[in-house]
Every structure is written in C-alpha cells, then in structure tokens.
Amino acid sequence: MTEGLQRSRVEPGERYDVFHTDCVARDVVDHVTSRWGVWVLISLRRNDLRFYELRESIRGISEKMLAQTLRALVEDGLVWREVEPATPPRVTYGLTGFGRDIGEPLTELFDRITRRLAPPNAG
Structure with a gap:
C-alpha cells in the first residue's frame, strides 16, 4: 500500500501532490513563500549579489535568517x-x-x- 506515500519524483506528465505533507514540491513552495524567501528571489532578479549586498538590500533580515534562507533556496536549486x-x-x-x-x-x-498602492506622499 503506497497511497500514503509521496514519491520524491514523478513521471513525466504527472504532477506532485502538493497537499501531501511529504511532497518535495511543497517544501520548495514553503521556502519560496517564507517570510524571507520571496525577498531573496526578488533581490536577486537583476544582479548576482554578495552576501553583504543581499543583506543590505533586504531591510530587517538578520545574518542568521539570510544564511538559513539562502541555504534552503540553494538546496532547492x-x-x-x-x-x-x-x-x-x-x-x-x-x-x-x-x-x-x-x-x-x-x-x-x-x-x-x-x-496599485497610493504613492507614499499621497494623502
């Protein structure tokens, strides 16, 4: 019985079951949509950045959280x-x-x- 297991890879044309708790794709979605994952991806959209440049571009992130977020995103490819x-x-x-x-x-x-947001000076 394998219906309770999520395969780590799927056959071409099949989809991952992202609602399954063991789904590999779900982990990637969690990393991308984490508090800092989105900001790392957006910060790197135009240029490659060194660690300190990335830290400076994302206001409020600690070195520890940046390192953890980067580690997860690197592991996810x-x-x-x-x-x-x-x-x-x-x-x-x-x-x-x-x-x-x-x-x-x-x-x-x-x-x-x-x-869609009003400009910062608009009142």
Missing part, C-alpha cells in the same frame, strides 16, 4: 552559490534558471501591488 577563495571568503549568490522561472511571477506580483 533556485539559487546558486559561488565561493571565491579570499580572506575572508567572497560568497556570491544568483538565480538559477529555475529560480528565474519562479522569481518572475513573484516580481510581477510585487510590481502589481506597488503600482
């Missing part, structure tokens, strides 16, 4: 990580093709929301 040997090491992050595919609708959503 949405973000790549490159370490340049130096003292201290220079670590750069960017979006993979999969990350760009996922980040594009998030950026569009962000743009739609900001277009």
Whole structure:
C-alpha cells in the first residue's frame, strides 16, 4: 500500500501532490513563500549579489535568517552559490534558471501591488 506515500519524483506528465505533507514540491513552495524567501528571489532578479549586498538590500533580515534562507533556496536549486577563495571568503549568490522561472511571477506580483498602492506622499 503506497497511497500514503509521496514519491520524491514523478513521471513525466504527472504532477506532485502538493497537499501531501511529504511532497518535495511543497517544501520548495514553503521556502519560496517564507517570510524571507520571496525577498531573496526578488533581490536577486537583476544582479548576482554578495552576501553583504543581499543583506543590505533586504531591510530587517538578520545574518542568521539570510544564511538559513539562502541555504534552503540553494538546496532547492533556485539559487546558486559561488565561493571565491579570499580572506575572508567572497560568497556570491544568483538565480538559477529555475529560480528565474519562479522569481518572475513573484516580481510581477510585487510590481502589481506597488503600482496599485497610493504613492507614499499621497494623502
């Protein structure tokens, strides 16, 4: 009996059961839509950034949370990580093709929301 198990991979043309608690795709959705995952993907949409640049671009995120979020997104295949040997090491992050595919609708959503809001000076 396998109906209670979610396979880690599906056959071509099939879909993941994202409502199943063990679904791999569900984990990716959770990481993307986490409090900081969305902001990391949006911040990397235009340029690859070093860790400190990413931290500066996302106001309010701690180094610990940024590191955890990046680790999850790298493991999910949405973000790549490159370490340049130096003292201290220079670590750069960017979006993979999969990350760009996922980040594009998030950026569009962000743009739609900001277009609909009143300008900050409007009263």
